[in-house]
Amino acid sequence: xxxxxxxxxxxxxxxxxxxxxxxxxxxxxxxxxxxxxxxxxxxxxxxxxxxxxxxxxxxxxxxxxxxxxxxxxxxxxxxxxxxxxxxxxxxxxxxxxxxxxxxxxxxxxxxxxxxxxxxxxxxxxxxxxxxxxxxxxxxxxxxxxxxxxxxxxxxxxxxxxxxxxxxxxxxxxxxxxxxxxxxxxxxxxxxxxxxxxxxxxxxxxxxxxxxxxxxxxxxxxxxxxxxxxxxxxxxxxxxxxxxxxxxxxxxxxxxxxxxxxxxxxxxxxxxxxxxxxxxxxxxxxxxxxxxxxxxxxxxxxxxxxxxxxxxxxxxxxxxxxxxxxxxxxxxxxxxxxxxxxxxxxxxxxxxxxxxxxxxxxxxxxxxxxxxxxxxxxxxxxxxxxxxxxxxxxxxxxxxxxxxxxxxxxxxxxxxxxxxxxxxxxxxxxxxxxxxxxxxxxxxxxxxxxxxxxxxxxxxxxxxxxxxxxxxxxxxxxxxxxxxxxxxxxxxxxxxxxxxxxxxxxxxxxxxxxxxxxxxxxxxxxxxxxxxxxxxxxxxxxxxxxxxxxxxxxxxxxxxxxxxxxxxxxxxxxxxxxxxxxxxxxxxxxxxxxxxxxxxxxxxxxxxxxxxxxxxxxxxxxxxxxxxxxxxxxxxxxxxxxxxxxxxxxxxxxxxxxxxxxxxxxxxxxxxxxxxxxxxxxxxxxxxxxxxxxxxxxxxxxxxxxxxxxxxxxxxxxxxxxxxxxxxxxxxxxxxxxxxxxxxxxxxxxxxxxxxxxxxxxxxxxxxxxxx
Amino acid sequence: xxxxxxxxxxxxxxxxxxxxxxxxxxxxxxxxxxxxxxxxxxxxxxxxxxxxxxxxxxxxxxxxxxxxxxxxxxxxxxxxxxxxxxxxxxxxxxxxxxxxxxxxxxxxxxxxxxxxxxxxxxxxxxxxxxxxxxxxxxxxxxxxxxxxxxxxxxxxxxxxxxxxxxxxxxxxxxxxxxxxxxxxxxxxxxxxxxxxxxxxxxxxxxxxxxxxx
Numbered sequence: 001x002x003x004x005x006x007x008x009x010x011x012x013x014x015x016x017x018x019x020x021x022x023x024x025x026x027x028x029x030x031x032x033x034x035x036x037x038x039x040x041x042x043x044x045x046x047x048x049x050x051x052x053x054x055x056x057x058x059x060x061x062x063x064x065x066x067x068x069x070x071x072x073x074x075x076x077x078x079x080x081x082x083x084x085x086x087x088x089x090x091x092x093x094x095x096x097x098x099x100x101x102x103x104x105x106x107x108x109x110x111x112x113x114x115x116x117x118x119x120x121x122x123x124x125x126x127x128x129x130x131x132x133x134x135x136x137x138x139x140x141x142x143x144x145x146x147x148x149x150x151x152x153x154x155x156x157x158x159x160x161x162x163x164x165x166x167x168x169x170x171x172x173x174x175x176x177x178x179x180x181x182x183x184x185x186x187x188x189x190x191x192x193x194x195x196x197x198x199x200x201x202x203x204x205x206x207x208x209x210x211x212x213x214x215x216x217x218x219x220x221x222x223x224x225x226x227x228x229x230x231x232x233x234x235x236x237x238x239x240x241x242x243x244x245x246x247x248x249x250x251x252x253x254x255x256x257x258x259x260x261x262x263x264x265x266x267x268x269x270x271x272x273x274x275x276x277x278x279x280x281x282x283x284x285x286x287x288x289x290x291x292x293x294x295x296x297x298x299x300x301x302x303x304x305x306x307x308x309x310x311x312x313x314x315x316x317x318x319x320x321x322x323x324x325x326x327x328x329x330x331x332x333x334x335x336x337x338x339x340x341x342x343x344x345x346x347x348x349x350x351x352x353x354x355x356x357x358x359x360x361x362x363x364x365x366x367x368x369x370x371x372x373x374x375x376x377x378x379x380x381x382x383x384x385x386x387x388x389x390x391x392x393x394x395x396x397x398x399x400x401x402x403x404x405x406x407x408x409x410x411x412x413x414x415x416x417x418x419x420x421x422x423x424x425x426x427x428x429x430x431x432x433x434x435x436x437x438x439x440x441x442x443x444x445x446x447x448x449x450x451x452x453x454x455x456x457x458x459x460x461x462x463x464x465x466x467x468x469x470x471x472x473x474x475x476x477x478x479x480x481x482x483x484x485x486x487x488x489x490x491x492x493x494x495x496x497x498x499x500x501x502x503x504x505x506x507x508x509x510x511x512x513x514x515x516x517x518x519x520x521x522x523x524x525x526x527x528x529x530x531x532x533x534x535x536x537x538x539x540x541x542x543x544x545x546x547x548x549x550x551x552x553x554x555x556x557x558x559x560x561x562x563x564x565x566x567x568x569x570x571x572x573x574x575x576x577x578x579x580x581x582x583x584x585x586x587x588x589x590x591x592x593x594x595x596x597x598x599x600x601x602x603x604x605x606x607x608x609x610x611x612x613x614x615x616x617x618x619x620x621x622x623x624x625x626x627x628x629x630x631x632x633x634x635x636x637x638x639x640x641x642x643x644x645x646x647x648x649x650x651x652x653x654x655x656x657x658x659x660x661x662x663x664x665x666x667x668x669x670x671x672x673x674x675x676x677x678x679x680x681x682x683x684x685x686x687x688x689x690x691x692x693x694x695x696x697x698x699x700x701x702x703x704x705x706x707x708x709x710x711x712x713x714x715x716x717x718x719x720x721x722x723x724x725x726x727x728x729x730x731x732x733x734x735x736x737x738x739x740x741x742x743x744x745x746x747x748x749x750x751x752x753x754x755x756x757x758x759x760x761x762x763x764x765x766x767x768x769x770x771x
Numbered sequence: 772x773x774x775x776x777x778x779x780x781x782x783x784x785x786x787x788x789x790x791x792x793x794x795x796x797x798x799x800x801x802x803x804x805x806x807x808x809x810x811x812x813x814x815x816x817x818x819x820x821x822x823x824x825x826x827x828x829x830x831x832x833x834x835x836x837x838x839x840x841x842x843x844x845x846x847x848x849x850x851x852x853x854x855x856x857x858x859x860x861x862x863x864x865x866x867x868x869x870x871x872x873x874x875x876x877x878x879x880x881x882x883x884x885x886x887x888x889x890x891x892x893x894x895x896x897x898x899x900x901x902x903x904x905x906x907x908x909x910x911x912x913x914x915x916x917x918x919x920x921x922x923x924x925x926x927x928x929x930x931x932x933x934x935x936x937x938x939x940x941x942x943x944x945x946x947x948x949x950x951x952x953x954x955x956x957x958x959x960x961x962x963x964x965x966x967x968x969x970x971x972x973x974x975x976x977x978x979x980x981x982x983x984x
Contacts, residue, residue, distance in 0.1 A: 292962075329963065334973035341969070350963040350970050359962070402884075402959040402974045403809050403862075403873050494835035545837070604840050606809050608833055608956075608976030705908040 008588060024430060026092040027334070028063040031056045031075060034098040038687045043099070044078035046453045054429045057380040058310060064429030075099070120214045120319035120435070121207065122468055123477045123514025123570050125584050130203040132169075132683075136716065138763050139245030139279075140255045142176075146224060147207050150642040151584070151626040153661040156747040157191035159284040159756050160248070160296045164194070165746065166208055167586060168622045168646050168660050169221030172537050175211070177225040179304075179317055181371050181389040182215065184443060185415035188453060188483035188539030189547070194224075195321045195367035195393065197300035199243060199256040199277045202229035208626075209586065210530035210567040213479045213506040213512045216439060216462050219567055220534045230313075231271040231306045236264040238770040247256075249759035250294070251354065252281035261770075280357040287739045287757035292329035292352035293359050298322065312376040321367040326358040327725055332400060335608025339551040342749045343704045351550050351766050360400045368392045391417045412448040417441065434467035452545040456489040456538050466512070475516040482509050483534050489542050506535035508564050526571040536560040540615045546605060550703070550748060553610040554596065560617060565590045569598045582628040592617040595657075598701065618652035622660075636674070640687075642666040647696060655698040662694035662706070662745055680720040687714050694745045705750050710742035731763040777810060797802045808864040812955070812977050814848060816856040816943065826850060827861075830977045834866065847980040850921075852948045858941040859885060860955070862975070877940055881929035883961045886938025887968055889954040890919035891980070905938055907956060908968050919951025919981055935966045937954050945983045 031043040039060025046053030047066060073095060075083045080099035087093070087771065119126055123696055126147045129137070143154040143162030154162040155170045156376060166174050176183040176194050185195050198204070211219040217580035238261035245254040260273035281296040283290050302319035330348040333339045368391065374383035396409035418593045419441045427433035441460040465480035485506040514528035515683050543556040569586040597616045602609040624646035631639045644664045648657035668687030676682045694706040700722045716733035739758040743750040811831050818824035828848035832840045850856065862873035877884050889907045905925045922944045928934040957980075960971030 150960070244825040260939075329961075330970070332972050334959070335976055337976065338973050345969065398957060400882075400961050400972075403876060492837060494837045494839065545839070593773075604832075604841065604843060606975055607973045 024065045030060045030098045031095040124209045127206045158749045161193040164221035173220040175219035185393045200227045203227045210532035212510045212532035232262045241767045244764045246762045250281040250284040254279040276301045286754040293326040296326045304336040316373040327361040414446045417443045431470045436465040454491045459486040473518040479512045479516045508533035530567045563592045580630040584626045588622040593620040636672040638670045657698045663692040665690045673746045682719040706745045707743035713737045729765040733761045735759045810865045811863040813861040815859045819855045856943045869880045881937045888923040890921040920946030920949040
């Protein structure tokens with residue numbers, strides 16, 4: 001292990017840079033109160049005019065590096081007189097500070113800063129949804145909650161199922177982290193939504209770009225990280241929060257409650273959280289008709305327990321997600337003939353009434369995650385963390401009964417995954433910081449009933465290092481990763497009625513390199529290059545069976561090669577007190593990109609002909625731009641504008657790539673009224689979402705041409721009421737206010753029905769303290 | 772890179788160790804039980820005027836061990852011109868022992884099912900569609916060219932209120948001598964059956980070669 005770490009240091013760390021920089025000496029010492037001689041922790045020791053600086057440790061110690069020559073050292077601590085000292089450095093030095101308390105009373109302290117989120121890959125674009133923006137997504141699915149992020153769209157299967165698309169890529173190429181654990185569910189179908197309760201989240205982070213270097217091969221196009229807030233540390237405290245959401249369209253009701261606290265002095269350091277969500281929805285309606293059987297029922301629960309000592313921490317976490325999702329009637333087709341007939345009609349032929357009842361076809365999915373995590377601070381600026389997680393994902397799909405009276409599901413799949421990872425984070429005063437890590441995964445599948453995906457066993461291993469160097473206006477970053485996958489599948493041979501065991505292995509190296517240059521304090525430019533790879537997934541290799549809903553018979557290809565991506569991105573970021581602007585351009589070239597292609601031949605099922613789809617590979621590229629503008633002409637007015645443009649081309653067949661998100665423009669305005677009578681923090685906002693028609697679609701591929709452009713208006717008002725010293729936060733929002741009938745290109749049920757009509761959403765959030 | 776590789780193997784070793792505690796996934800392949808099996812569909816006819824004239828035809832799906840269709844074959848139906856036949860639709864699952872009568876199953880759930888018929892010419896360009904039940908609605912009839920001279924009427928009803936036709940029992944009326952195909956489609960229309968073709972999805976869609984002499 002130590003050798004390995006050393007190797008990474010040599011490869012990616014200091015070695016590359018220390019060759020050119022002048023001799024550095026170590027300056028160390030301690031900071032104490034002059035009178036009591038007690039150590040002062042978190043006092044700052046800096047070299048003015050440079051980025052070199054550090055806070056003292058719990059024992060008041062500090063350590064930093066300085067070049068040869070005259071060095072100016074600045075030591076500061078709130079409530080004490082600041083000390084400046086200048087001395088000549090030509091060897092390692094010990095400089096101690098004894099600070100004298102300041103007589104001056106602190107009149108007022110203004111802290112105006114935004115916490116800089118810790119970024120695993122500093123030179124990659126990361127968007128964080130939190131605060132009121134996150135509150136406004138309460139009750140929505142995770143996919144829909146992410147739609148407010150520029151460059152992120154969703155791939156939908158009717159109103160109840162959606163999965164995120166980042167820069168045009170979806171499925172297993174987007175890694176979803178639930179409280180630090182990579183979600184290992186069954187990402188091999190379009191109608192498989194991520195099994196995460198967004199009510200858990202205090203913050204959702206979206207990394208746009210290849211993050212495989214940190215998270216493994218599955219993060220080829222990005223990472224969505226759902227983070228709960230840190231467990232409380234105030235000894236003896238107990239807090240809670242209740243969320244309630246009601247929607248008029250599907251008559252959705254969601255109720256979520258959370259209780260957390262930290263134990264009293266006898267058990268200091270021990271804290272906990274319990275959280276649960278219940279969600280029910282009935283049939284969704286479009287402006288013209290009700291979509292039959294689009295209800296959902298969801299029950300989620302999570303629990304966390306943590307022991308925190310100043311130098312180490314152990315944490316246990318468990319979450320349970322259980323959902324039952326109705327699949328729209330009239331989208332179940334038996335053959336190509338059926339499909340064409342339904343597309344020609346374009347809307348359901350039967351009138352349905354509103355009901356909460358979920359009938360066949362439907363699916364039930366449950367996901368359990370258990371995690372144990374710990375870290376230990378081995379010095380003031382380095383720590384080792386270890387995490388183990390076990391996940392079980394169970395999926396049952398119930399088709400309409402027709403010829404048989406069997407009540408069993410048509411498909412039952414259960415996958416078990418254990419993951420382990422170890423990380424070493426370090427930082428020194430001279431501008432170097434980085435992370436080195438190892439990860440391992442084992443996955444297995446159990447199936448029953450219909451054949452779609454074989455049983456398999458998978459072992460994955462990976463090792464990576466990311467090193468960062470920041471000096472002056474520059475931040476430089478480089479990283480490398482090696483991944484290995486061993487995959488054994490038990491493929492059913494239908495000719496001889498026996499199981500064939502096939503074993504394949506994949507390995508590859510990913511790398512990332514990036515730089516950020518701070519042109520001014522407000523203005524920075526970031527460039528990043530990532531080389532990433534993704535081995536074919538089990539479904540791409542071995543799927544063999546009828547995929548209902550759009551009349552397709554899917555066939556995998558055991559000879560698929562690993563797909564390799566080269567991703568370039570350039571990011572301009574400007575922010576001052578009245579303007580925040582971010583422009584990102586990217587080019588993502590993927591060789592051997594794996595996707596499903598219609599073969600043009602038919603598979604004869606009893607119900608008629610089905611179109612055969614075969615997994616295939618092609619060289620493709622994606623290029624696009626995301627623009628994000630927020631203007632605050634006054635303190636109370638906020639204007640925002642988001643633009644996502646994307647273009648994808650299949651070089652192998654010299655045509656566009658199917659299912660590329662069309663151009664999307666989102667413009668909004670919010671006015672903060674402040675306090676109006678008993679209503680506090682009143683804010684009123686409206687926005688328009690314009691999605692263009694996808695004109696860059698291949699011809700003769702799809703069952704129906706892309707639908708037309710659409711323009712939606714949304715509005716919201718939020719305010720706070722004070723009742724018995726308890727805040728009640730209200731948010732009332734209207735989605736599709738003008739009740740527009742439209743279809744979305746990335747909804748695979750667009751062939752059969754329109755998107756939902758007007759929806760008024762009521763949200764109430766009540767945080768409280770228990771004494 | 773040499774040392775790195777060794778570390779990976781060491782890591783894989785530990786992965787194998789902890790995974791061996793949970794190897795229930797391995798090779799635990801449960802039997803493939805298909806939810807619905809239909810291997811044969813056919814028609815049994817009896818001439819109303821001559822009970823000894825009882826032609827029949829059978830369409831067979833050949834399945835692989837996963838229940839997927841690998842090939843099909845069909846016998847032709849030979850009818851007399853200008854005659855009336857009582858018809859019974861036959862649907863069987865021959866993978867079960869004894870052979871399972873799927874048609875009886877359909878009869879039990881007749882309120883969800885509806886059969887449609889479509890006489891078509893052998894030559895595709897003179898395809899003729901009927902527009903009324905029990906014919907599959909579609910494009911307007913084009914009478915260019917000879918087509919199968921056969922008309923179909925469903926004679927059974929379900930227990931919906933008011934009752935709707937089912938199509939497991941029918942009467943075929945033949946005209947002048949002709950040759951063509953008869954397409955038979957079973958529509959599955961849970962909670963949506965209304966006597967028309969459109970709701971639901973197809974459970975069965977087969978073509979029989981028909982000779983009227």
